[in-house]
Amino acid sequence: MSINSIFIAAAAMLAMAPLSANAHMILKSPVPYGNPNNSPLDISGSDFPCKAVPYTVNTMNEWPVGSEQTLSFIGTAVHGGGSCQISVTTDKEPTKDSKWKVIYSIEGGCPVQAAGNLDQNGPSTDNSFNFTIPSELPNGVMTTAWTWFNKIGNREMYMNCAPINVSGGSDDTAAFDALPDMAVANIGDPSSCGDTVESKDFTFENPGKYGVAVGTGPFADLCSGQTSQANSFTGGAGGSGNADSGAGAAPAPSNTFLAKPPAAAPSATQPAATPPSVPGTESTFRIIKTVTASMPPLPSRTDGVFAPGAGSAIIPTGSFVPPSAALRPTGQIPTASVSPQPSPSVVPSPGGGGGSITDSGGEACSPDGAMVCSADRKMFGICNFGKVVMQGVASGTACQAGEIKKRGVRELLHRNQRTAV
Numbered sequence: 001m002s003i004n005s006i007f008i009a010a011a012a013m014l015a016m017a018p019l020s021a022n023a024h025m026i027l028k029s030p031v032p033y034g035n036p037n038n039s040p041l042d043i044s045g046s047d048f049p050c051k052a053v054p055y056t057v058n059t060m061n062e063w064p065v066g067s068e069q070t071l072s073f074i075g076t077a078v079h080g081g082g083s084c085q086i087s088v089t090t091d092k093e094p095t096k097d098s099k100w101k102v103i104y105s106i107e108g109g110c111p112v113q114a115a116g117n118l119d120q121n122g123p124s125t126d127n128s129f130n131f132t133i134p135s136e137l138p139n140g141v142m143t144t145a146w147t148w149f150n151k152i153g154n155r156e157m158y159m160n161c162a163p164i165n166v167s168g169g170s171d172d173t174a175a176f177d178a179l180p181d182m183a184v185a186n187i188g189d190p191s192s193c194g195d196t197v198e199s200k201d202f203t204f205e206n207p208g209k210y211g212v213a214v215g216t217g218p219f220a221d222l223c224s225g226q227t228s229q230a231n232s233f234t235g236g237a238g239g240s241g242n243a244d245s246g247a248g249a250a251p252a253p254s255n256t257f258l259a260k261p262p263a264a265a266p267s268a269t270q271p272a273a274t275p276p277s278v279p280g281t282e283s284t285f286r287i288i289k290t291v292t293a294s295m296p297p298l299p300s301r302t303d304g305v306f307a308p309g310a311g312s313a314i315i316p317t318g319s320f321v322p323p324s325a326a327l328r329p330t331g332q333i334p335t336a337s338v339s340p341q342p343s344p345s346v347v348p349s350p351g352g353g354g355g356s357i358t359d360s361g362g363e364a365c366s367p368d369g370a371m372v373c374s375a376d377r378k379m380f381g382i383c384n385f386g387k388v389v390m391q392g393v394a395s396g397t398a399c400q401a402g403e404i405k406k407r408g409v410r411e412l413l414h415r416n417q418r419t420a421v
Contacts, residue, residue, distance in 0.1 A: 025075035025111055027146050027160035029128070030061035038075055040156035045189035048096065049145065050161035055093040057163045061144070063133045065168040065394045071104075071146060072128040073111045080152035081215060083202035083222065084110035086131060087145045087182040090173065094143050094161065096189070100182035102208045103144075104131040107230050108201030108215010110148060134210060135394045136175040137166045149185060149202050149222060155195045157186040168394050168404060180206035183222055193223035203228045362387035373399035380404060 026038040034056040041048055063069060071086060086104040094100075112127035141163065148158040170176065183204050184191040196202060201215030202222040213230035221228045365372050365383040372381050372388045380399035381388035393399050397406055 025073050025078065025148065025158060027162065028074045029070050029072040030144060030162040030164065031059040032160045032162045033057065033143075036160050040154075040158045041187050043156075043187060045187040045192065048184075048187055048189050049094045049098060049100070049159060050143075051159060053161070055143075055161075055163075059163075060141075061162055061164045063137070063144075063164045063166045065133050065135050065137060065166065066391070067133050068130050069133060070128050070130055075111075078112050079150035080199075081109050081112060081201065082149050082151040083107050083204070083215070084146060084148045085182060085204065085207075087147065088137060088142055088164070088176075089145070090138065090140070090142050090176070092141055092143060092163070094145075098143075100145060101176055101179035102182055102204075102206075103134055103137070103179065103210060104129075105204050105207035105211035105231070105233070107203050107207065107211065107213040108151075108217065108219065110214070129212070131210070133166070135169065136179055137169045138173050138176050139166055139169045139171065141165050145182070147182060147184075149183075149196055151201060152199060155186045155198070157184070168397060170395055180204075180208045185222055196220075196222055197225040200225075201230075203231055207231050207233070209233060362389040364388075371399070371402045371404075373402065 026032075026036060032053075033050065034053040036051055036053045039051075041051060046052070061069075071084075084106040085102050087100040087102050089098040089100050091098045106129060110129070142165075143161050144164045145159055145161045150156055150158070183193070185193050185196050197220055199218075200220035201217050203219050204222055211231070211233040213233070215230065217230070219228045219230055220226060362381065362384075364386060365381075365388040366386060368383050368385060370383045372383055372390070374380070374390060377398040377400050378393060379390040380393055381390040393404060397404050399405075
């Protein structure tokens with residue numbers, strides 16, 4: 001080979017390097033083990049799980065139960081989106097025999113809703129999803145995995161793993177063992193359910209109660225390929241994925257699920273109808289900070305969840321400003337009288353202690369950032385802009401004097417600080 005040929009080949013490799021670095025997707029947060037590459041799992045399944053990377057802990061991801069964590073990515077080849085899951089195994093160094101349990105499912109729009117891939121010469125997607133650490137997790141050092149089944153392109157399965165340290169959780173694995181198993185497809189592993197179909201947003205047969213559906217469809221079952229509908233996540237529709245503004249990105253879907261509508265909608269053309277009081281249901285909800293849209297009357301529901309429906313919608317299809325921040329505590333939503341009137345309705349908080357909750361977002365409190373405990377020590381909340389929404393503490397713990405402690409043991413769990421919205 002001539003010297004000129006060597007130089008030309010080297011130049012070509014250097015020119016392609018920035019593109020290949022973003023060619024696929026890789027986990028950004030939580031911080032993964034070692035230095036994983038961004039390719040999918042081998043079709044043979046030889047590098048399942050976790051792409052067989054060395055389990056080197058670069059950063060230990062701290063996961064207090066009840067805390068909000070972020071799922072984010074690096075890369076531009078988003079393959080039109082697809083569906084993802086966040087799963088956990090109690091093994092510190094997972095093997096093919098490890099048992100993975102799903103704690104959050106994202107049906108469609110993951111890593112981002114797009115028509116194809118983003119611009120290879122542009123920045124990585126800045127899309128992310130927020131999720132709450134569930135009380136089913138046991139305490140200790142474990143491993144979490146992000147898995148992704150892409151919508152467009154080769155039939156692949158992506159998987160990156162990260163170390164986590166769970167605190168404030170259960171002292172046993174009974175609740176954890178009851179969580180659904182992680183979905184596996186498109187690889188030659190005995191746990192794989194087969195190959196997925198192309199150009200679909202996938203639904204999971206058993207996604208669990210925590211998750212969000214953000215895809216625009218069409219939807220198909222991950223394993224069978226049969227036409228399906230997105231699941232309803234009544235126990236935790238708290239994901240906050242953002243439509244990426246890069247090339248090829250599609251508009252944000254309008255199927256936002258709210259356990260409680262905004263207290264007031266700016267620019268509304270008529271007042272919203274007052275739905276009847278509804279019995280409480282376990283859920284995670286978010287408070288939309290800013291919405292600019294035309295608002296038709298709200299539909300009445302009996303399950304405590306307000307979702308778009310035929311002829312009426314919480315968020316119309318017109319242009320709107322997406323929320324800049326969201327507060328998503330998890331716990332029992334009490335019976336509430338939802339009304340657009342300026343005078344809030346006050347109802348008892350769950351558990352018989354901890355004050356009252358109003359339509360304005362919670363009971364009055366001070367100072368901001370302080371932890372508020374209920375009288376019976378079974379509920380807690382963080383004071384945020386003068387209001388607090390109470391939620392139950394994890395099993396075996398109690399809220400006392402502004403701290404979460406194990407019952408009978410003076411142990412500080414976690415002190416949250418207020419983040420400006």
